[in-house]
Amino acid sequence: MNLQPDAQIQTVRRETPQYLRTQSLQSSFATNEYFSDYASDAASQKSDDTQASYETPPSRISTPLIQQTQVDSEMTLPTRPGIVPPAALNTRHQPNEGQSTVRMVSNCNEMSPPTPEIDDTPYLRFAIEQLTRDEDVLGRGRHSTATAEGNTPVLPPSEPESPENFQTPTPSPPPPSPPRQPRNPRPQSQIQRKPVREEVMIPVDLSKDLRSRLGFVPIPLRLSMLALYLMLCLLMIGALLFSLIFASGNHGLYDYDGNATPRYFVFQYLPQLLGIILIIWLFVIEAAVYRSLPYFCMLSSGRNHSVLQDMRILPANYLLPDLTFFRTGERLLGVTFVVFWLTSLTVPLLSCLYETQWITDDGPARFRWTTVRGVGWTLVALYIILCAGIVHCMVRFRRRNSNLLWDPCSLADLICLFRRSNICADFEQTEVSPEPNRQVLPRTTRLGFWTTTERPDVFHAVGEEYAPIKRFSFPPQPMAKPSSDGLLHPNDTVDVEAQQRHSYGSAFSRNIHSPFVRYRWAPWYLRDSAVLAWIIAAILLLIAFLVVSFVNRAVQHGFAPLLTSLTDSAGFSPADFLYSFLPSFLGMVLFLAWQPIAMYFRAVQPFCNLSQPTGTDARHSLLLAYPAQGPIGVMVRSLRNRDYRVSYISFISILALSIPVLAGGVFTAQFFSAENEVRMVASMPGYIALCVLAAIYTLSYLVIWPTRKRYLPHNINTIASLMSWLYASPLLADGALQNVSSRAELVERLTGSSVQSATLTGDPAVEEGEKSRPSRRQRRTNQGAGTRYAFGVYVGRDGKEHLGIDRLQRPGSREMMVVPSSR
Structure with a gap:
C-alpha cells in the first residue's frame, strides 16, 4: 500500500515494546494510481461511519476492475471475533446517485488502531500478502530492486512516533450494514491497454531499381x-x-x-x-x-x-x-x-x-x-x-x-544485416551456452529487401518470410531519483544500478557474470596444455634436426641414400623421390598447421580489443575484418592498428610457406667417383636458410600462447555464435546504423571520417583543402568518432542483463561491466 509521508502504522501491545512497520520499496505497484481516480469525488461526500469495509487495490496487471462482494473478495481483512469492526476507510455513498466512490486515506490516524490482547497475526499476514501480491503475480522475487515502471513514486520510511499518540477505541455494537449498491466502474479508457497489432515481415518483389542494388x-x-x-x-x-x-x-x-x-x-x-x-x-x-x-x-x-x-x-x-x-x-x-x-x-x-x-x-x-x-x-x-x-x-x-549489398566480413556488417530481423529472439540466452549452434532452432531464413504490415518503408535484412517480429518485453527506462522533498518524480532520472540487475539468483545471470563462463573457450590446439605440448615438441625436434644435420658434417659431406638412386627411363629415382617428397611434405604439414592458428588470432582480435576495461573504437573492433584479407594485407593492416601479435603471426604464416619450398629441393643424389658411391648431398645455401627458418618457426610457438582476452564463452565459427552476443544489444537499434546503403557509408558513420573510410573502399582520397571543410554529412557523423565499444555485461533492449557487445557507456547509464579475467 502506498501511504502519504506522514502516515504511519504502529502496533501497541500491553507491556511489550512497540513495533514499527514501514512500507517496502520493493512493492511499488499498489500506489496512488488506484486511488487517484476516486479522490476528487470523495471530497464532496459526507462521512458515514456506520459501514465497515476493508478493501485494497487490485494488482496493477488485473484489468478491468470487477466488483466483488465482501464475502467473496480475497481482498477483505479477516474478522476479529468479539471485536467491533473499526471505521471504514472513508467509503462514502451518495443515496441520491446510488453510486459509491472511494477516497484515498490521507492519514493513518483515521484508521482505528488494533485492540490490545487480540491476536494480530491475521492482520500481519494480510498486510504481507498484499505487499507481495503484485510481485508474485508478475513473477518477481523480493530481491529485485527494479520496478515495472520507472515513474512510480516511492515514499521514504516513516519515522516512529511515541505510543501516546495511539488510543484504544471504545467498543460499540456493530451497526447494521446497508445494502451494497453498485459502484461506478473506472472508465475503460483508463484501465484497458490498447492491443498491439502483430507486425509481420513481408518480402518485397524486386523491382529493377532494387535488383540493381543487390x-x-x-x-x-x-x-x-x-x-x-x-x-x-x-x-x-x-x-x-x-x-x-x-x-x-x-x-x-x-x-x-x-x-x-x-x-x-x-x-x-x-x-x-x-x-x-x-x-x-x-x-x-x-x-x-x-x-x-x-x-x-x-x-x-x-x-x-x-x-x-x-x-x-x-x-x-x-x-x-x-x-x-x-x-x-x-x-x-x-x-x-x-x-x-x-x-x-x-x-x-x-x-x-x-x-x-x-x-x-x-x-x-x-x-x-x-x-x-x-x-x-x-x-x-x-x-x-x-x-x-x-x-x-x-x-x-x-x-x-x-542478395548482398556488400561483403559481410565484420561485426558491423552483421549488425546491419540483423538490426531489423525477426529471428533475433531465437538466440535468447545463447551467449553463455557452450554450444549455441545446437540451441538455435532450425529456421528457413531469407536475405533481401523487406517491408512490414505496420510500416511502409523498405529495408535490407535477414529474416523469415511472413513471420512476426518478436518484440522484446519492454525497453530499458531510467529509474527515478528522489528530489529534495524526499519523493520520486518521473521527470527526475538517474542511473541506478538496480535497474540493470535482473533475476540475480537465476543461473543465467550468474553465468553472464562468471569469469569462468566468460573465459571458457579456446580451440583445443590453443589451450594451455596443447600450446605447452607444441612448444616442447617443436624445440625437441629442432634440436634433433640441427644435431643430425651438422654433427660430423653429415649433410655437407653427404649420406647414404639407403635406396637405389638409379633413374629409370621414366625419370623416376626412388632415392631422389623420397628425399624430395618427404621433406617437402613435412614442411607442408608445418605450413598448414600454422594456418588455423593465424586464422583464429585474426578472427578473435576484435573481441580482444573489446575486452579492454576502457573499450576501443569501432575501427579496432566492429570494423576489423582480418579473416577476409590475405596474409600480407593482414600483416600491414595489423601493424597500422598496433595489433602486433596478429601482425607477427601473419608474418610467420608467410614465412612458413618457404619451408616446404626449400625442404623439397635441398637434397640431390650425386656420384662421388673417388669413393665410387652415390650420396645424398644438400645444397648448403638452401639448407642453411632452411635451418634458420625452422628455428624461427619453432620459437614462434612461444608467441601463440593466448591471454585470457582471447578466450571467449563459446566458438565463433558460425553466424549464430556471433549473433548470440548481439541479439539483444542496443546496437541493433542504434540510429547511426539505420538505412546504411554501402560499406563506405557504414565506415563513415562509425568512425566519423570519410577520408579514412576511402582507404577501405578504394575510393580516391580527397584533396587537402576538402579535408579541412567537412561536409554536412561528415559533421553529422563526426559524433561517432569518440564512441567506444566493449565486450561485457550490458543492459539489452529488453531491460535485462546480457553478455555481449555494446557501447561502453550510453547517456544516462553506467559503464558496461567488463568481466575481469583471472590473469
Whole structure:
C-alpha cells in the first residue's frame, strides 16, 4: 500500500515494546494510481461511519476492475471475533446517485488502531500478502530492486512516533450494514491497454531499381578474379605438358651444372614456389566462400534450415579436409573443397618433378635434368580437377545468386544485416551456452529487401518470410531519483544500478557474470596444455634436426641414400623421390598447421580489443575484418592498428610457406667417383636458410600462447555464435546504423571520417583543402568518432542483463561491466 509521508502504522501491545512497520520499496505497484481516480469525488461526500469495509487495490496487471462482494473478495481483512469492526476507510455513498466512490486515506490516524490482547497475526499476514501480491503475480522475487515502471513514486520510511499518540477505541455494537449498491466502474479508457497489432515481415518483389542494388559478390569470387586464377592453373598445366613432352623426346631438358646455380634454383625451387603461391590464393578464395555461402543460401528459393548454425564462416580446410558441406546439403561444393585440400599435395609433388638422369646415348655421358613422368601426369590430373572446382565456384557464386549489398566480413556488417530481423529472439540466452549452434532452432531464413504490415518503408535484412517480429518485453527506462522533498518524480532520472540487475539468483545471470563462463573457450590446439605440448615438441625436434644435420658434417659431406638412386627411363629415382617428397611434405604439414592458428588470432582480435576495461573504437573492433584479407594485407593492416601479435603471426604464416619450398629441393643424389658411391648431398645455401627458418618457426610457438582476452564463452565459427552476443544489444537499434546503403557509408558513420573510410573502399582520397571543410554529412557523423565499444555485461533492449557487445557507456547509464579475467 502506498501511504502519504506522514502516515504511519504502529502496533501497541500491553507491556511489550512497540513495533514499527514501514512500507517496502520493493512493492511499488499498489500506489496512488488506484486511488487517484476516486479522490476528487470523495471530497464532496459526507462521512458515514456506520459501514465497515476493508478493501485494497487490485494488482496493477488485473484489468478491468470487477466488483466483488465482501464475502467473496480475497481482498477483505479477516474478522476479529468479539471485536467491533473499526471505521471504514472513508467509503462514502451518495443515496441520491446510488453510486459509491472511494477516497484515498490521507492519514493513518483515521484508521482505528488494533485492540490490545487480540491476536494480530491475521492482520500481519494480510498486510504481507498484499505487499507481495503484485510481485508474485508478475513473477518477481523480493530481491529485485527494479520496478515495472520507472515513474512510480516511492515514499521514504516513516519515522516512529511515541505510543501516546495511539488510543484504544471504545467498543460499540456493530451497526447494521446497508445494502451494497453498485459502484461506478473506472472508465475503460483508463484501465484497458490498447492491443498491439502483430507486425509481420513481408518480402518485397524486386523491382529493377532494387535488383540493381543487390548482387554483390566478394572480390575473390568475382568472375574476373576466378577466371584469372583459372588461367594460371591452365598455364601450370601447359608448362607440365611441355616438360613431359619435351623431356621424353630430347633425353631430358638441360644439363646438370651443380647444386648452387641458377639452373638448380629453376628446377628445384621454382616449381614448388609457384605451386605455393597458387595455394595461398586458393586460401583467399576459400575464405570468401566460407563467409559468403550462408548468405548465398538465403535466397527466396533456398530451403536450407541450418544456415545460421551449421555453415561455418571461418576457413577450416587446412591440415584436414572440411566435410561440413556434405552435412549442410552443399555436396558439389563439398567435393570442390576436397579437391582444394588435395591441391596441397601439389607442392611436395612439384618438388620431385625434376630429377637428374645419367645420359649416355646422346653425346658424352653426363647428368641431365629430366621430368618424372608419373609425377608430372599426377600433377596434371590434380590441376585439371582444381580447374573444375574453380568453374563450379564461378557458377555457384554468380551475381544473380547474391542478395548482398556488400561483403559481410565484420561485426558491423552483421549488425546491419540483423538490426531489423525477426529471428533475433531465437538466440535468447545463447551467449553463455557452450554450444549455441545446437540451441538455435532450425529456421528457413531469407536475405533481401523487406517491408512490414505496420510500416511502409523498405529495408535490407535477414529474416523469415511472413513471420512476426518478436518484440522484446519492454525497453530499458531510467529509474527515478528522489528530489529534495524526499519523493520520486518521473521527470527526475538517474542511473541506478538496480535497474540493470535482473533475476540475480537465476543461473543465467550468474553465468553472464562468471569469469569462468566468460573465459571458457579456446580451440583445443590453443589451450594451455596443447600450446605447452607444441612448444616442447617443436624445440625437441629442432634440436634433433640441427644435431643430425651438422654433427660430423653429415649433410655437407653427404649420406647414404639407403635406396637405389638409379633413374629409370621414366625419370623416376626412388632415392631422389623420397628425399624430395618427404621433406617437402613435412614442411607442408608445418605450413598448414600454422594456418588455423593465424586464422583464429585474426578472427578473435576484435573481441580482444573489446575486452579492454576502457573499450576501443569501432575501427579496432566492429570494423576489423582480418579473416577476409590475405596474409600480407593482414600483416600491414595489423601493424597500422598496433595489433602486433596478429601482425607477427601473419608474418610467420608467410614465412612458413618457404619451408616446404626449400625442404623439397635441398637434397640431390650425386656420384662421388673417388669413393665410387652415390650420396645424398644438400645444397648448403638452401639448407642453411632452411635451418634458420625452422628455428624461427619453432620459437614462434612461444608467441601463440593466448591471454585470457582471447578466450571467449563459446566458438565463433558460425553466424549464430556471433549473433548470440548481439541479439539483444542496443546496437541493433542504434540510429547511426539505420538505412546504411554501402560499406563506405557504414565506415563513415562509425568512425566519423570519410577520408579514412576511402582507404577501405578504394575510393580516391580527397584533396587537402576538402579535408579541412567537412561536409554536412561528415559533421553529422563526426559524433561517432569518440564512441567506444566493449565486450561485457550490458543492459539489452529488453531491460535485462546480457553478455555481449555494446557501447561502453550510453547517456544516462553506467559503464558496461567488463568481466575481469583471472590473469
